[in-house]
Amino acid sequence: MSGRLAILASGRGSNLQAILDAIADGSLGAGIVGVFSDRPDAAALQRVAGPLRWSADAKSFPDRAGFDAALADAVDALRPDWVVCAGYMRILGAPFVERFRGRLLNIHPSLLPKYRGLRTHARALAAGDAEHGASVHFVVPELDAGTVIAQARIPIEPGDTPESLAHRLLPREHALYLAVLRLAAAGRLAERDGHVVLDGQPIFSPLLLDSTGKLLPVPTEPK
Template sequence: MSRRLAVLVSGRGSNLQALLDAIAQQRLDAEIVGVFSDKADAHALQRVAAPLRWSADPKAFASRAGFDAELADAVQAVRPDWVVCAGYMRILGASFVARFEGRLLNIHPSLLPRYRGLHTHARALEAGDTEHGASVHFVVPELDAGTVIAQAPIPVLPGDTPETLAARLLPREHALLVAAVGLAASGRLAERGGQAFCDAQPLLKPLVLDSSGNLPPICP
C-alpha cells in the first residue's frame, strides 16, 4: 500500500518536485495527499492540483499556536502516514510536533548539528569548512535539533560562493530527501523515545547517501 504523504512548503518547491518525480517514475511508493503552506503565493503550491493545496496567512491568526492548530487540523484531515517539511520555513510548535510525533521529517541544507537555521551555505564558507551537505531529520520543537536520519555530504571547492555551493548541493539534497522518504514509506524507519530506528535497529549515526543516490540497503 502506498504511503500517504503530506508536504509542508514555503517557497519554490524543488524538493516537492523531486518527490513528485520519484513517485511518477515509480522510484517512490507513495502518494502526496496534500501540500500545505504558510504563503498563498508559494510556487510550490502550483506543482500539485488545486484540490491538494492548502494555505493560510499566519498573520491572520491571533497567535502562533492558533495558526499551528489550524495547520494541524488541515494536515490531519488528509490522513497522512508521514508529514514531510520540504522547504517549510516556520518553526513548528510543540503541539503540532506532538500530534505527528514519529512521522514528521524535515530536510535541512547543512550537515547537522552544524548550522541550524538560515544562511547555511554562507556560514559553512565563513567557517572554512571543507565539506558541506544536507540532512534529513525527525522534527522536534527546537529548531533543526531532531535525530538525524541521513546525510548527503559534498566537498567545498576553491572559489565557492554561497550560490555555487547551494546549486551544487541541490541535486544531492533532492536525492537525499527521496531516499529518506523511501525508507519511511517502505516501513523501515521509525522513532521511539527520541531514538531513530531503521530496520528495527537503533540508528547510531546518520546514514550517508552514496554517489548513486542510495542509502545503505541494511541499516547499521
C-alpha cells in the same frame, strides 16, 4: 506500506517537484494527500492540482498557535503517514510537533548538528569547512535539533560562494530526501527513544548517501 505524504512548503517547491517526479516514474512508492503552505502565493502550491492545496496567510491569525492549530487540523484530516517539510520556512510550535511526532520529517542544508537555522552555506564557508551537506531529521520543538536520519556530503571547492555551494548541493538534497522517503513509505523507518529505527533495529549514526543516490550500510553498534 506507509506512503501517504502530507507536504509542508513555503517557497518554490523544488523538493516537492522531485517527490512528484519520483512518484510519477515509480521510484517512490507513495502518494501525496495534500500540499500545505503558510503562503497562499507559494509557487509550490501550483505544482499540484487544486483539490490537493491548502493554504492560509499566517499573518491573518492572532498568534502562532492559532495558525499551527488550523494547519494541524487540516493535515490530520487527510490521515497522512508522514508529514514532510519541504522548504517550509515557519518554525512549527510544540503542539504541532507533538501531534505528529515520530512521523514529521525535515531536510536542512547543513551537516547537523552544525549550522542550525539560516545562512548555512555562508556559515560553512566562513568557518573554512572542507565539506558541506544536507541532513534529513525527525522534527522536534527545538529548531533543527531532531535525530538525524541521513546525510549527503559534498566537498567545498576553492572559490565557492554561498550561491555556488547551494546550487551544487541542491540535487544531492533531492536525492537524499527521496532515499529517506523510500524507507519511510516502505514502513522501514521509525523513531524510538531518540534513536532512528530502521527495519526494527536502532541505528547510532546517520546513514550516508553515496554517489548513486543510495544510502550506505548502517552501522550496527554504537560508536
